[in-house]
Amino acid sequence: DVKVTQSSRYLVKRTGEKVFLECVQDMDHENMFWYRQDPGLGLRLIYFSYDVKMKEKGDIPEGYSVSREKKERFSLILESASTNQTSMYLCASSISHPGQGNLGGNSPLHFGNGTRLTVT
């Protein structure tokens, strides 16, 4: 089974702190994703990466950055945490199929258990 591991289950940070959320997958997947989940809004894509050192903005990238130095690890960085970034953060990975562009389009996502971040 694919395992996607997020380093922290719960995190409490202060406004203005720099925050790192780490995600590691063990199945050699090309694609990795960061989402935030808020009640009534579903999952919103922050950033994704389809290869090492590659990154693409999702739908809500403002206030976030990412790093992918190794294939198995995808980090989400909050440069200066704010209270409106209090949320559940979910990491996911998927396999990329040849000839289907940067995102396979029909590959299911494998999710970590999430990090509940509270910014006070």
Next chain:
Amino acid sequence: AQSVTQLDSHVSVSEGTPVLLRCNYSSSYSPSLFWYVQHPNKGLQLLLKYTSAATLVKGINGFEAEFKKSETSFHLTKPSAHMSDAAEYFCVVSEVRFGAGTTVTVRA
């Protein structure tokens, strides 16, 4: 651009009765479509996916979904609800675009 709309934020059913969760999508090309389930305090789990093969897709736990291109819909159904089906369900278009979710409660 792709987008997805889940037409009901909450659905309440009695145990043993059918479940219908409605999903409409928008896509400029033939999309791949997914349904995921999230039980309370658990991770997201894939229920089923449509990738342009059969229009009726069978998933886990007795769920199935029908792709209707003319209606741009991908509704999820189950003939008989079980208490363990109480969860939040997400419709997804083209792998990454999630709907807002539908919370299912099951009454005994």
